[in-house]
Amino acid sequence: MAIQILGMIWHREASEIIPAQTAFDKNYIGRIARAHEDAGFDRILVGYWSDQADGFLITAHAAAQTSKIKFLLAHKPGFVAPTVAARKLATLDQLIDGRLAVHIISGGNDIDQRKDGDYLDKIQRYERSDEFLDILKKSWYSKQPFSYQGQYYQVEDAYAEIQPFQKQIPIYFGGSSEIALKIAAKHADVYALWGEPLAGAQEHLKKLSPLLEQYQRQLAYNISFRPIIADTEKQAWEKAQDIYQLAKKQIEDLGFKDTRRKPQSTGGERLIAAAKQGEILDRNLWTGITSLVQGSYNSTALVGTAEQVADSIANYYALGIHSVLIRGFDPVQDALDYGKTLLPTLREKTALIDQRISETV
Template sequence: MPIEFIGIAATQEISESGSATPVPAAARDGVSTQTETGHAAGPVVQPGYLRELARAHEESGFDRVLVAHSSASPDGFTVADQILTHTDRLGVLLAHRPGFVSPTLAARKFATLDAFHPGRIALHVITGGDDADQARDGDFSDKPTRYRRTDDFLDVVRKEWNSTRPFDHDGEFYRVRAGFSAVRPTAPIPVYFGGASEDAVRVGGRHADVYAFWGEPLAGIAERIREVRAAAAPYGRDPRFSVSLRPIPAATEAEAWQRAREILRLTKERAGEIRKAFNLDHAEQRGSQRLLEYAAQGEIHDKRLWTEIARTTGAAGNSTALVGSYEQVAESLLDYVALGVSTLLIRGFAPLADARDYGTLISLVRAEVAESAEAEEAPVPA
């Protein structure tokens, strides 16, 4: 199976010099305008920076970039269109929270992007694990309710994409009469799905084409793959799997650890600011809880999965790293591939520089995968 690499988009430059433009708390986006070691610099939307970052990902061999979402983020559909327009082949994984845009309209928005950029858009379903961030957009439903709503939402989205004649829908959250879209994808738009709770696995098992995990140790990922496959089996689904990691590679292992310790130092210096900037409560998110449990068990898991950033930030999102030489980090990425992972979402701590640097990792992993495939296909001597 081909290996897919996903990076991350940002509309605002990150400065690691410490002299950055202050961003009001109400306007911060913990994913796209802050990193653990950097400050948001300049306007929240910088078209030139977004184009440069997208082209860097394309040149490094990434397949897609994630356009993340929070209650303070710029509009993701507009950002996705800018990325697709200013690159030649790079795809976009567009995060979307059900509940704020009707599913029929959301389906047409995705299908319209696909019409202009065929095969380059994918939907990343983010149900929302943070009550406070949901409330900022006026949603006060609890987490189990949100997952039931997501289930209903995706039923309508697929009907809008696939129906060649008007359809009706009567669900718990959505009712549609004679729904129909004049624009439909020419090929299925992939649905990516994230979440570690029982509700997430139940709903994701029913709908996900790709189920996404944060960077847990290999045994944890193997366990989660089994859970999702079991949840998907009654629906005849066989999802693919994604793991999100923060590689810290260098020419040598010693240089990589030197950089990792510097990243940790900067993260600790900014710990209070980070919590305010991210402005999210991860205490109830099962994915964050799992990362913190692994961090409590030890600083390093498997060969080089490093948990100190997760521990320091309270596991605010994708926060476990792989530290080592380029060859060592590629080897660890391949260990996840061996478990059945086909998508690797890798992002760094200096977005633009790391997007350029990760081209080496991508080349190493793909070369090894190709070599293994050739070996498997080679005829056995008589």
């Protein structure tokens, strides 16, 4: 199984070290999407924010600027009826010739959810996601009208003539809580992890194994990192420290220093717990930015030469995590740099792992 390598795009030039100069830049969407396609990425994530541009439209625009790269659209249940969301996703998949996957995000922060009028608690949001995915799949694949009576959604004689371009739109799902793992085992095609140490990642796989047996399903796995690469290991760590100082200054300039809240998501709590174990874990997993942003998103970095970072990712691949999402702190330039060295090295190393496994079977 060849490794799948994902990147991430958004609607303006901005990062932890690059202050945003505008609220929206349609030309940047095309530029960052093409950079990932040119670099050889397989798929790119379009994220979801409660205060930013619409991901459906960003995906459609980026797809029009590219020809082969695939997309992973983040979507939060609760704000669009599942039957409507199913038609929107199917339409988008038709428009972009089957290059779509969807990443279902239940929402890990009460404050952020309330910005869009959602007052359910965390458990209720995951229960709603379960029902949402039940209906989503029925809308995509039912050949006749269906009805559904749930706690959060009820539909009667629902039917969608518009079907996805693909036989099946892949569903990604994340979350480290017990209910999140159960829903992932029931519904997901790909389970998404944040960049934990090897032991933590392996723990997730072990927890999911009995749940998958219960549902008689199989899963693929994706893990996310923020690689920091340079020609030498010393230069890479110097680069990491420069990134830390720039990110720290930007947080302070924006006035976030004293308003950061403890993450409500179990995934964020796990990242913080990992950061408390040390700034450098395993061989080169760096938690500096994780501590700075208090585990509020995928912020762990792998630091070193392209060879060293590829070796580290290959260790996760050997565990059975055959997909990785990587994004840098200088988004366009880092994507292009990854394409020159990291991506080909990583594909070579993981292909050797596959070869060794096939020779022992």
